[in-house]
């Protein structure tokens with residue numbers, strides 16, 4: 042009885058609310074995906090001022106029977122911080138009607154980076170990460186712990202992620218666009234990293250996807266010649282330019298000789314054992330070992346002590362995602378250091394960047 046009435050009951054209801062929140066947190070993710078699919082951020086943006094519900098409904102290309110549901114989607118999205126609400130003057134229908142106010146939606150920093158014409162356009166990331174191909178493996182995670190498949194992705198699809206991309210061109214494009222959209226934000230920091238790329242004539246972006254990051258770096262450092270090395274199906278059909286060329290290959294097999302090597306979000310997607318193999322290949326490929334040649338890693342570093350709770354939680358989401366989809370993991374500084382030493386590197390310098398990532402310079 043004590044648990045039903047009194048103090049015990051309130052604790053139990055609190056616990057239940059906590060569980061509800063986590064059971065339904067996918068509703069926030071999927072509503073965000075829906076907003077991107079409907080193009081809501083771009084509609085709000087092109088309206089030029091906060092848009093009323095009526096204005097939004099008119100601009101959305103939806104079935105008339107769905108018009109009455111839009112405010113509920115927007116109420117959640119605004120609550121989650123993806124849109125802001127404000128009051129605007131109601132358009133007067135008749136002269137004698139009193140001027141009144143109504144609610145309108147505006148962008149927030151989060152929806153602003155979802156805009157299509159924004160260099161940091163992040164919408165492809167939302168669409169790819171919430172694509173059925175990457176959501177289905179979560180249904181297999183429990184079973185995966187009981188069987189000997191390498192990843193839950195493999196349990197779901199019968200093959201590993203990169204092979205799935207090879208066999209499904211639609212997903213391959215979606216995934217590569219997602220990675221490119223993630224790299225777009227590098228624009229904002231590369232110019233502040235001048236010293237990091239100083240002294241290089243050549244840079245190889247290992248696992249560089251479709252080359253967004255390399256393009257940004259090569260534009261910021263005009264003397265630098267960049268090469269993107271990625272799997273053949275990822276770089277097929279991409280055209281070389283004077284300062285940026287593509288090589289289809291396997292980072293475990295061979296990496297061409299170079300002054301510097303970039304590994305952005307590559308090592309977090311492979312196991313420790315594989316990281317050591319790739320890092321050893323990188324070390325062999327570096328030309329001027331005594332004159333500043335190095336590996337530059339942009340990746341997550343888990344830092345439980347200094348990080349805010351929410352950032353750490355997001356990094357842990359990434360970690361379990363890496364466990365479910367690929368063979369990788371997120372690492373704390375000690376884990377990274379162990380890999381560098383095992384691969385024969387002598388020292389490293391870690392610089393936290395913006396957002397979730399850090400920049401690590403690793404010297405032979």
Ligand SMILES: C[S@@+](CC[C@H](N)C(=O)[O-])C[C@H]1O[C@@H](n2cnc3c(N)ncnc32)[C@H](O)[C@@H]1O
Nearest residue numbers: 220224248249250271272275290291292305306
């Ligand atoms: C998480 S993505 C990161 C892409 C890019 N560096 C970025 O940050 O946008 C990992 C990349 O590694 C590539 N990759 C996976 N296995 C590879 C291999 N054996 N050799 C070369 N690239 C590989 C994938 O195709 C993919 O483009």
